[in-house]
Amino acid sequence: MKSTRVTRIITSLSIGVLAISAISWLGLSQITGSLKRVDAFAGLNSRPEKASSAVNYLLVGSDTREGLTAAELRSLRVGSTRTAAGQRSDTILLVHISKARDKAVIISLPRDTLVTIPEHLDANGKTVSAVRAKLNASFSWGGAPLLIQVVEAQTGLRIDHYVEIGFAGFAKMVDALGGIEVCTKKAINDPKSHLVLSAGIHTLGGIEALKYVRTRDFDGMGDLGRMQRQQQFMSSVLKKATSAGVLLNPSRMISFLNAAMATVKTDSTLNSSDLVTLAKQVRNLSASKVRTLTVPLSNVGYSVPGLGSTVLWDPVLAPILFQKLRDDLPVVTEVTPSPSSSSSKKSSSKSTTKPTAKASVAPTIIDQFKTRTAAENPCGALR
Numbered sequence: 061m062k063s064t065r066v067t068r069i070i071t072s073l074s075i076g077v078l079a080i081s082a083i084s085w086l087g088l089s090q091i092t093g094s095l096k097r098v099d100a101f102a103g104l105n106s107r108p109e110k111a112s113s114a115v116n117y118l119l120v121g122s123d124t125r126e127g128l129t130a131a132e133l134r135s136l137r138v139g140s141t142r143t144a145a146g147q148r149s150d151t152i153l154l155v156h157i158s159k160a161r162d163k164a165v166i167i168s169l170p171r172d173t174l175v176t177i178p179e180h181l182d183a184n185g186k187t188v189s190a191v192r193a194k195l196n197a198s199f200s201w202g203g204a205p206l207l208i209q210v211v212e213a214q215t216g217l218r219i220d221h222y223v224e225i226g227f228a229g230f231a232k233m234v235d236a237l238g239g240i241e242v243c244t245k246k247a248i249n250d251p252k253s254h255l256v257l258s259a260g261i262h263t264l265g266g267i268e269a270l271k272y273v274r275t276r277d278f279d280g281m282g283d284l285g286r287m288q289r290q291q292q293f294m295s296s297v298l299k300k301a302t303s304a305g306v307l308l309n310p311s312r313m314i315s316f317l318n319a320a321m322a323t324v325k326t327d328s329t330l331n332s333s334d335l336v337t338l339a340k341q342v343r344n345l346s347a348s349k350v351r352t353l354t355v356p357l358s359n360v361g362y363s364v365p366g367l368g369s370t371v372l373w374d375p376v377l378a379p380i381l382f383q384k385l386r387d388d389l390p391v392v393t394e395v396t397p398s399p400s401s402s403s404s405k406k407s408s409s410k411s412t413t414k415p416t417a418k419a420s421v422a423p424t425i426i427d428q429f430k431t432r433t434a435a436e437n438p439c440g441a442l443r
Contacts (some may be wrong), residue, residue: 100204100222100327121151171196229323231266237317291352
């Protein structure tokens with residue numbers, strides 16, 4: 061069923077759009093989980109206007125350890141909930157679903173992006189002046205509301221809904237799907253994420269998949285490579301969750317949905333009926349219509365005193381990208397070439413052969429943002 065295609069990218073970190081749309085055919089009564097709520101838009105004023113009925117979701121992968129067993133914590137070597145107190149954003153994704161519900165774009169926003177965090181109140185109620193900092197600091201200092209405020213200021217896009225998932229939720233959803241297939245062209249032995257994989261294709265369970273989407277130090281590409289691997293992982297999840305082996309297996313799908321509903325947090329305005337409605341609207345969305353990319357960057361190692369290495373967005377391409385999303389325009393352009401003049405002359409010259417049907421001309425894809433689609437080979441090169 062195609063009704064499971066996009067809502068899941070919306071409901072979890074790199075597990076995206078997959079889970080909720082299946083509710084529409086499984087029935088809400090079979091799903092035992094319940095959504096946890098976050099007052100994500102508290103105190104937000106002077107927000108961007110909506111230009112269309114397209115929907116924008118902000119997805120945050122939090123590095124909270126809550127819900128992980130002692131054995132899982134040891135396997136990940138990430139410390140306990142006590143040693144990792146506080147909230148940090150491990151992954152930040154912007155998901156745009158077109159007003160026709162026939163296209164989706166998933167954009168990775170580097171957590172080290174240099175931004176201006178506006179004046180806000182700290183945890184003790186004291187006013188903190190505006191300051192330049194990294195994007196993920198806004199989440200640490202002010203949670204979802206401050207992060208949304210900064211992302212809206214950076215992009216000019218109004219965020220309609222917010223979804224947050226932690227380590228445990230990610231691992232449980234991957235396990236509920238029976239593991240996810242990944243492909244690495246290079247052997248991985250990352251001492252920080254503790255992931256060891258030979259080159260080739262692997263099916264990863266929840267904890268190993270979590271290591272995979274967090275690894276960043278084995279290929280010299282740092283966060284940029286990590287974000288692109290996350291995008292490839294999302295595509296693999298999309299394929300798996302919409303495969304016959306999952307859609308035609310009610311027990312597995314219900315397990316996946318329960319894992320999603322029990323472990324994600326959403327803004328208080330997003331409810332199950334909204335997700336079901338969206339699922340029905342996007343039922344005809346194909347994997348080739350879901351594009352993933354990283355926001356265009358100009359400098360991935362911009363040094364700032366007191367902050368260290370930060371990331372700068374491309375001052376030309378990034379605004380073009382977000383203007384396209386505001387206008388709900390495709391992020392890639394298809395150009396169909398017209399027949400050449402030489403071909404026209406040949407066809408008009410005298411000939412004894414019978415006329416044949418015109419050959420179709422494949423359109424040229426202009427992709428200035430280096431996107432991928434969920435239909436592409438997971439072994440494709442990183443961009």
